[in-house]
Amino acid sequence: MKINNIACFAACLLLSACSSVSFTDSIATAAKDPMTWGNLVIGAAIVMSESDQSISNYATQHNHLFGSKKRAAEVSDRARSTSRVSMLISSAMVEPDFSDSLDKTLEKKVISLN
Numbered sequence: 001m002k003i004n005n006i007a008c009f010a011a012c013l014l015l016s017a018c019s020s021v022s023f024t025d026s027i028a029t030a031a032k033d034p035m036t037w038g039n040l041v042i043g044a045a046i047v048m049s050e051s052d053q054s055i056s057n058y059a060t061q062h063n064h065l066f067g068s069k070k071r072a073a074e075v076s077d078r079a080r081s082t083s084r085v086s087m088l089i090s091s092a093m094v095e096p097d098f099s100d101s102l103d104k105t106l107e108k109k110v111i112s113l114n
Helices: 002-018 023-032 034-048 052-062 069-093 099-113
Strands: none
């Protein structure tokens, strides 16, 4: 479980590094957002009460949201596919700016030749 949390945090760091907003600005914005604190309180309450497993077991047994495990699996598969398609589309729409890094690379090559 801890490895998943670390991987999630690392992914967030990488994604924030790719955005136009600095990491410190992202932290400041998140710290001011009430949704951050609400989710933190709810998550802390679940962890402190050690009810995560019982919540998971209840949700698995009662199927309130999707009606059945089969339907939940279908919705999960559809959501995963939709997510993959949207990631591909959004990455194709972003025009990367390699000019700065290309200039530095060429400059290093020229300096090394001299």
